[in-house]
Amino acid sequence: MIPFEYLAPRTLEEAIQCLDPEDPDIRPVGGGTAIMLMMKAGVLRPTRLVSLRRVEDKYREIRVNDAGELRIGGMASLAALEQSPLLRGGWPVLARTFRSLSNIRVRNVATIGGNLAHGDPHMDMPPVLSALGARVLATGPSGTREIAVEELCVGYYETVLNRDELISEVIVPPMGGRRAVYFKVTTRAAHDWPALGVAVSLQPDGGSVRNASLIVGAATDRPTRLHAAEALLRNATPSDEILRRAGQAAADALDIVSDQHGSAAYKKHLLSVYLGRAVRAAMDASKEGASHDSH
Ligand SMILES: Cc1cc2nc3c(=O)[nH]c(=O)nc-3n(C[C@H](O)[C@H](O)[C@H](O)COP(=O)(O)OP(=O)(O)OC[C@H]3O[C@@H](n4cnc5c(N)ncnc54)[C@H](O)[C@@H]3O)c2cc1C
Incomplete structure (x- = not known):
């Protein structure tokens, strides 16, 4: 390992002064859990690490x-x-x-x-x-x-x-009357990295969805909003048919990328199925007056 400087300033202001806007090899460290993996893999060779462990308690x-x-x-x-x-x-x-x-x-x-x-x-x-x-x-x-x-x-x-x-x-922001669920779809243990993550936060209106915020993770290069599915669900009663169409619209709109947790085709199928399940779970949680577990 190439030697590097390790600083542990006592204030956030000092920590910022130890960073350099031009130098990618100077990095702040929170818990270090991701940084250490990158260093072990040789994709990060820092010249300076700035720990945030000792900054103000606030x-x-x-x-x-x-x-x-x-x-x-x-x-x-x-x-x-x-x-x-x-x-x-x-x-x-x-x-x-x-x-x-x-x-x-x-x-x-x-x-x-x-x-x-x-x-x-x-x-x-x-x-x-x-x-x-x-x-x-x-x-x-x-x-x-x-x-x-x-x-x-x-x-x-x-x-x-x-x-x-x-x-x-x-x-x-406060939840207000919104209900939210996160479905973490894994292929091995439940706490493993997701093959797909589907987050739903919706405003129920009786048995209908007034509006829903739908975001998918682990499908493309960044978390992505599912606009077409959101439009289908606005002011809609989430029947099996609407949920099927919303899941399909979500899957069709994305250029999904394969990774070690699943192929693009597999993830597309997961999204078409799990979007509806997640919306249904959020609606059920609203009936019970409580948010639903993540899966
Ligand atoms: C075995 C293992 C399993 C994992 N499984 C999952 C999983 O299932 N799901 C999941 O979501 N994650 C998973 N993770 C990832 C884990 O969530 C991240 O490693 C962790 O959240 C990163 O936080 P950290 O404070 O340790 O970041 P660090 O390693 O300290 O930093 C990560 C990056 O953020 C920068 N940084 C740190 N703090 C700040 C700050 N305050 N402001 C700006 N930049 C900052 C660093 O410079 C670095 O680029 C797993 C990690 C491990 C090691």
């Missing part, structure tokens, strides 16, 4: 503000989020999805900022947070800007973040 806070928004510090661990009573009570789809992600050893150290900045299209949280309309705050040398999670990823391991910007906070 960047690990999980709270709900007066507007009912969930505010998560960028360095909060995935385990803290999974166990938070705030998430379990107000955003159960998030708590359940965190639990299905990898194993507790990874979740204990991995951070939500590192999770969203990594840009791997197979990750579970970006589709769910996008369907819920979440945003991140990105803090850099000239201040903080807000970016929709849906706009964050622009290709394989590529985000709109500048190299000297850090995800300092994640903001999730």
Whole structure:
């Protein structure tokens, strides 16, 4: 391994100063779970790592503000989020999805900022947070800007973040009357990487769907909104026929990419089937007055 410098500043501001907008070999480190794998595989040879472990405690806070928004510090661990009573009570789809992600050893150290900045299209949280309309705050040398999670990823391991910007906070709007589910379709263990991830957040209106936000992960180079299926479901009663057509429209609209978790044809079939199941589960959850488990 090529030697590198390791810094652990005590403030976010100092951490940002240790980064360089021009140098891809200088990297911030949240939990380091993704970075270490990239270093072991030889695809990342950093000259400097800037740990975020010791920055101010406020960047690990999980709270709900007066507007009912969930505010998560960028360095909060995935385990803290999974166990938070705030998430379990107000955003159960998030708590359940965190639990299905990898194993507790990874979740204990991995951070939500590192999770969203990594840009791997197979990750579970970006589709769910996008369907819920979440945003991140990105803090850099000239201040903080807000970016929709849906706009964050622009290709394989590529985000709109500048190299000297850090995800300092994640903001999730209140659920209101919306119901959300995430179906993580795996081919081996339930906590494995998904062959496909389908996130649904919908506003029920009696037995109909007033509107739905549908995002698929692990299908293309980034989490993708399923516009055609959303249009079919708007103000519709989700009969078997409508759900079949929505699933087919979603699958037809995407140029799905094969990977080690499944061929493009297999993923297309999964999407055509699981989209309807996920919408049905969200509607059933609304009847019970509770959000549904992720699968
Ligand atoms: C065995 C294993 C199984 C896994 N299974 C799954 C799975 O099933 N589903 C799933 O979704 N994920 C899975 N993962 C991925 C895991 O979710 C990520 O590795 C983890 O969330 C990354 O968080 P981190 O804090 O460790 O990031 P790091 O490794 O610290 O960083 C990742 C990237 O983000 C950058 N970064 C870190 N923090 C910030 C910040 N605050 N602002 C801006 N940039 C930042 C880093 O420079 C790096 O480019 C798995 C990982 C492992 C090791």
